Amino acid sequence: MIKELARMIKLTILLYIICSLGYTFLIWGIGKIAFPFQAGGSIVYKNSKPIGSMLIGEKFTSSYIFNGRPSYAGNGYNGTESGGSNYAPTNGKYIAVEKKLIDRFLKENPSVKKGEVPADIITGSGSGLGPYISIAAALDQVSRISSLTGIPKAVLNRLVKHNISYRQLGIFGTPGVNTVKLNLKLSLLIKKYNFKLYKHIFKGLV
Amino acid sequence: MTYTGVLQILITLAAMVIAAVPLSKYLAHIFNNEYTFLDAIVNPVENLTFKFLKVNTNEETDWVKYLKTGIIVNFFMLAIVYLILRFQNFLPFNQMHYPGMPWALDFNTAISFITNTNWQNYAGEEALSNFSQMALVFLQFTSAATGLVFAVAFIRGIVRHEAKYVGNFYADFIKTIYRIFLPLAIIFAVIMLSQGVPQTFIMQKKVTNMTGVKQKLSMGPVASMVSIENLGTNGGGFYGANAAQPYENPNPLTNALTIFMMGTIPIALFLMYGIMIGNKKHAWTLFAVAMTLLLVCLAAVYSQEAHGNPFLAKLGANISASKNNPGGNMEGKQEHIGIAQTSLFATATTAFTTGNVDSAHDSFMPLSGMVLIAEMMLNLIFGGKGVGLLNMLTMVIIAVFIAGLMVGRTPEFLGKKIEAKEVKLATLAMFAHAFIILIPFAIAIAIPAGLAGILNPGPHGLSEILYAYTSAVANNGSAFAGLNGNTLFYNISLGLAIFFGRYIPIICQVAIAGSLIKKKSIPESAGTFPAHGFLFYTVVMATILLVGALTFFPALALGPVAEHFAMVKGHLFY
Numbered sequence: 196m197i198k199e200l201a202r203m204i205k206l207t208i209l210l211y212i213i214c215s216l217g218y219t220f221l222i223w224g225i226g227k228i229a230f231p232f233q234a235g236g237s238i239v240y241k242n243s244k245p246i247g248s249m250l251i252g253e254k255f256t257s258s259y260i261f262n263g264r265p266s267y268a269g270n271g272y273n274g275t276e277s278g279g280s281n282y283a284p285t286n287g288k289y290i291a292v293e294k295k296l297i298d299r300f301l302k303e304n305p306s307v308k309k310g311e312v313p314a315d316i317i318t319g320s321g322s323g324l325g326p327y328i329s330i331a332a333a334l335d336q337v338s339r340i341s342s343l344t345g346i347p348k349a350v351l352n353r354l355v356k357h358n359i360s361y362r363q364l365g366i367f368g369t370p371g372v373n374t375v376k377l378n379l380k381l382s383l384l385i386k387k388y389n390f391k392l393y394k395h396i397f398k399g400l401v
Numbered sequence: 402m403t404y405t406g407v408l409q410i411l412i413t414l415a416a417m418v419i420a421a422v423p424l425s426k427y428l429a430h431i432f433n434n435e436y437t438f439l440d441a442i443v444n445p446v447e448n449l450t451f452k453f454l455k456v457n458t459n460e461e462t463d464w465v466k467y468l469k470t471g472i473i474v475n476f477f478m479l480a481i482v483y484l485i486l487r488f489q490n491f492l493p494f495n496q497m498h499y500p501g502m503p504w505a506l507d508f509n510t511a512i513s514f515i516t517n518t519n520w521q522n523y524a525g526e527e528a529l530s531n532f533s534q535m536a537l538v539f540l541q542f543t544s545a546a547t548g549l550v551f552a553v554a555f556i557r558g559i560v561r562h563e564a565k566y567v568g569n570f571y572a573d574f575i576k577t578i579y580r581i582f583l584p585l586a587i588i589f590a591v592i593m594l595s596q597g598v599p600q601t602f603i604m605q606k607k608v609t610n611m612t613g614v615k616q617k618l619s620m621g622p623v624a625s626m627v628s629i630e631n632l633g634t635n636g637g638g639f640y641g642a643n644a645a646q647p648y649e650n651p652n653p654l655t656n657a658l659t660i661f662m663m664g665t666i667p668i669a670l671f672l673m674y675g676i677m678i679g680n681k682k683h684a685w686t687l688f689a690v691a692m693t694l695l696l697v698c699l700a701a702v703y704s705q706e707a708h709g710n711p712f713l714a715k716l717g718a719n720i721s722a723s724k725n726n727p728g729g730n731m732e733g734k735q736e737h738i739g740i741a742q743t744s745l746f747a748t749a750t751t752a753f754t755t756g757n758v759d760s761a762h763d764s765f766m767p768l769s770g771m772v773l774i775a776e777m778m779l780n781l782i783f784g785g786k787g788v789g790l791l792n793m794l795t796m797v798i799i800a801v802f803i804a805g806l807m808v809g810r811t812p813e814f815l816g817k818k819i820e821a822k823e824v825k826l827a828t829l830a831m832f833a834h835a836f837i838i839l840i841p842f843a844i845a846i847a848i849p850a851g852l853a854g855i856l857n858p859g860p861h862g863l864s865e866i867l868y869a870y871t872s873a874v875a876n877n878g879s880a881f882a883g884l885n886g887n888t889l890f891y892n893i894s895l896g897l898a899i900f901f902g903r904y905i906p907i908i909c910q911v912a913i914a915g916s917l918i919k920k921k922s923i924p925e926s927a928g929t930f931p932a933h934g935f936l937f938y939t940v941v942m943a944t945i946l947l948v949g950a951l952t953f954f955p956a957l958a959l960g961p962v963a964e965h966f967a968m969v970k971g972h973l974f975y
Contacts, residue, residue: 202454203470206571207477209453210578214629215539218583222590222625226600229591236599236606236620236648245608248618250597250647253610260612264736268642274618275526275605277642279733279761281883283857284710285964287973289732297717309717313725314709317718318732321645321760327736331725360737366409368653369727369739382611398613 239379246399247375248274252326255374258303259343259396260381261328261336263374264315265296268323277322293317306338327371330359340381346388354380402707403722406741410699413657413745417664424665425672431580432553432573433677443579450575461566464915467554468908470570471547475515478543483511485536486529495530496604502528505892510537512896516903517544517785519630519637519756519878520895522887526619526640531602534639538626542586545633545786546577551907552670552787555794556677558914559815562922567914581666582632589628589662596658597651600624623648631662634785636756636878644746644759645735656738656759660746663755667783670790678815682933687793690941694782695752698772703744705766706730711968733761744769751776754785756878763857763865763881767968770861770881771961774868777875778953779945780834785876788903791910792834797932798827798913800944804930815932816922823913830909834874835952837902841894842870842956850890856883859974860967864960869895874902 226234237249247253254272255263269276282289296317301307316332337351358377362368382400386393394401430437451458462470486502489495502510506522513520514537525534550573557567594600599620606618623639627649630637640646650656671691675684709720709729722728722740729740738746738759746759751773762773776782781792798814802824805812812819845851845866855862865884872879873895880886886895931937967974 199470200473202456202571203474203477205454206474206574207481209450210543211478211481211536211539214542214578214583215535218542218586218629219535219538219622219625221587222594223600223602223622225591226594226624230594233594233597234600234624235603236601236618237597237651238606238608238618241611245606247608247610247616248648250651251616251618252647253612253616254614255612257612272616274616276524277526277619277640277646278524279642279645279764279882281761281763281856281881282732283763283859283861283883283964283974284712284730284732284766285859285861285968285972285974286857287975288858290712290716290973293713293718294716297713301717310714310719312718314713314718314720314728315726315731315736317713318734320735321733321758322640322642322647322735324642324647325645325735325737326647329725329727329736331719331723334725362405362409363652363654366405366412367657368409368737368742370725371727371737373737379611397611399609399611 241400249373249375250326251324253375255378257396258339259385259392260340260378261333261374263328264325265317265319266323267319272324274324277324279321279323280319304335304339307335326373326375327360328374329371330355333372333377344385344389344392346384350384354384402704403741406703406707406739409657410703410741410745413660417661417668420661420665421668421672424669425676428581428669428673429676431576437580439580439584447575447579451572454571456569456571458569458572461569463565464554464558464567464911464918467567467570468551468911471551472904475547478540479511479515482514482536482540483507486510486533489530489533492530492532494532494602497530499528499530505889506887509892509896512900513878514540514635514637515544516876516899517548517633517635518873518876518899518903519635520873520880520899521637521878522892524641525638531604531621534621534626537637538629541626541629541633541635541637542578542582545582545635546574548785548787549577549670550574550787551911552790554911555791555914556674558918559817560678561918562817562920564918567918582629585632586625586629589632589658590624592658593627593655594624596655598624598627598655599648620648628662631659631755631757632666634663634667634753634755636750638757644757645761650759653738653742656742656746659757659759660749663749663753663757664783666786667753667789670787671783674790680815680932683815686933686938687797687941689938690945691781691783691793693942694779694945695748698752698776698782699745699748701772702748702765702769703741705769706740706744708766710766712973730764730766733764735759747773748776750879751877752782752784754780754789754875754877756872758879761882762868762879763883767861767961767964770864770868771957774864774871774957774961775949775953777871777877778838779949780875781945788876788907792906795827795830795906795910796945796948797941798823799831799948800941801930803944804940810928813923813929816925817917817920818923822916826909826913826916830906831948833905833909834902837898837905838870838874839956841898842867845870845894850888854885854888854891856885857974860960860963861974864964867956867960870898873898876903
């Protein structure tokens with residue numbers, strides 16, 4: 196029996212070394228060599244300072260730029276506290292929150308009619324960190340951004356259309372717009388049209 | 402529901418079935434000790450391992466020894482991980498200086514991972530060091546292998562006759578890890594890495610966003626966990642939000658790939674069973690039963706989610722899908738991944754009892770939530786590693802028994818007489834599952850400690866608790882995450898539910914194998930009830946639905962069904 200137990204403990208330790216340590220380090224090594232950018236979290240640098248990740252949404256609340264979805268990760272887009280609202284569809288408190296979010300979106304974007312607010316822009320993503328909004332949600336914000344920044348609407352519409360992430364392989368997913376990518380491109384436009392505003396909004400870039 | 406949505410669902414499912422066919426052949430070769438293409442590489446390593454362990458692979462044991470070895474080995478593995486989590490503050494890779502896990506939470510977590518459940522009452526990025534996360538990866542390999550080898554022992558019980566021995570636990574276990582899980586985990590980890598899943602030993606990176614906002618990003622060895630977490634149908638992710646966190650699931654393609662990882666091996670196990678018993682038609686019939694259930698559940702979830710929340714429409718949101726607006730119930734879902742992929746993910750994760758989530762199940766429409774709970778209650782729609790097949794076969798034994806009663810003949814199943822002992826054990830396995838869900842659930846909704854965890858008011862709160870115990874006992878691990886499970890009451894009660902929910906059915910099922918293996922094989926006669934074809938399909942399906950409905954419908958009626966009708970009437974809960 197003791198011999199048998201010793202064998203079981205040996206098996207446990209051996210597999211721990213292989214499956215926990217060996218395996219993890221092997222994948223780490225492959226990442227280091229073959230995919231260093233992805234393995235490091237797809238971090239974007241500007242002036243050699245890290246400004247965020249292409250995969251993780253950011254807190255875009257300023258009216259001058261494209262806003263993302265509401266976030267329930269910490270105080271909003273906190274990369275260390277992923278999580279959704281977990282509200283049930285019949286929770287009265289949730290519907291009250293939604294009423295505020297919808298009314299605010301309508302007020303900030305007067306060009307949008309009631310009944311036409313995109314379903315995603317007033318709901319939180321599952322992790323609170325999703326960077327994507329729908330194409331409709333991006334286009335709906337063009338009028339507001341145009342009137343505040345002075346960039347012509349046609350230019351902004353073109354910007355959105357050039358930054359659409361389509362279905363992958365033409366099949367998988369739903370088309371959307373990555374707000375991190377979109378706002379980075381928008382920063383170049385604002386820099387061109389209104390440099391003072393640029394310095395004011397994009398503090399992390401200057 | 403959109404045309405493109407249905408198309409991407411069908412493509413993902415078809416890919417799984419197509420890949421499962423060759424995989425099933427490979428699996429059958431492994432457990433029949435036949436030649437496989439990996440022999441040249443794996444054999445030397447394997448032989449070295451057996452030498453080190455002093456295991457003679459030709460020495461087989463009876464079912465009692467096989468089961469005992471498996472369970473004791475599980476205990477040692479549980480112990481090592483319990484200690485690592487408890488004392489992670491003294492161990493490496495803990496730059497954030499996270500303290501050791503409190504004992505009750507650690508008890509819950511360690512049990513949850515050794516049983517392939519991966520229920521998480523903690524958020525990985527806020528509580529665990531990278532070293533602890535890696536320890537959980539170890540259990541993700543071994544718990545999946547444990548379930549799988551017990552299923553193999555069961556199959557040998559059917560195949561062999563007038564015999565005693567079901568196999569050598571060590572040999573089957575090592576082969577499962579070396580020849581199935583390790584190679585696949587490495588391949589898929591690298592694919593996920595290439596798509597943007599991090600693999601680093603840095604725990605947190607501080608950045609200043611373009612708008613000047615300071616942001617902290619959590620990272621770690623995520624890619625290595627994501628692959629085995631899904632391949633092993635474990636489901637415990639690196640982050641609190643699991644695959645809803647973009648680092649675990651960056652794009653729609655990885656979402657489809659994750660579903661593929663979850664489903665392919667369980668489907669292949671059904672087909673492997675057919676090859677090993679030499680009756681492929683029988684296995685394909687059981688496949689059809691499981692696939693029918695999966696498609697029905699999927700259609701229900703997808704239609705509900707695509708339809709969206711009527712309360713939001715009333716407030717001014719546009720919940721119908723159009724070219725630029727995804728519509729539907731987007732609360733808790735990722736925009737780019739979309740309603741179709743998310744519905745498939747949720748249906749798959751509860752069918753294959755993975756428990757990984759790419760969305761907030763708590764925010765699903767009431768009837769979709771009900772379907773997800775029901776899938777875990779049945780726990781045989783392909784199911785987790787090995788146990789899904791075992792549960793299906795348990796139900797088949799009961800179905801064959803009932804069919805035998807109806808025609809007044811001793812029931813037979815694949816040439817073996819099904820007698821009182823097998824039926825008793827099968828019934829015990831089935832009822833244990835139901836009892837361990839419903840009794841603690843009833844206790845939890847009757848005492849303050851249970852009710853304290855609820856987030857959402859009204860019948861949805863009841864659903865949260867029901868989901869928790871169902872997920873625990875089915876060893877699924879997904880949650881209606883509004884429920885706060887990190888309390889003494891839930892840590893202990895869910896931990897125990899997980900433990901008994903795993904081992905009682907498995908003990909009964911391997912015991913059935915031990916009883917079947919001794920029996921004579923009787924040749925097929927004109928009076929034999931064929932174990933394939935439409936009649937067999939109907940009998941099995943009817944048994945599943947009757948048993949499932951009679952056992953669980955009352956609980957579901959009080960939760961999601963009540964919530965749905967209240968919603969239709971425009972009633973909100975406060």
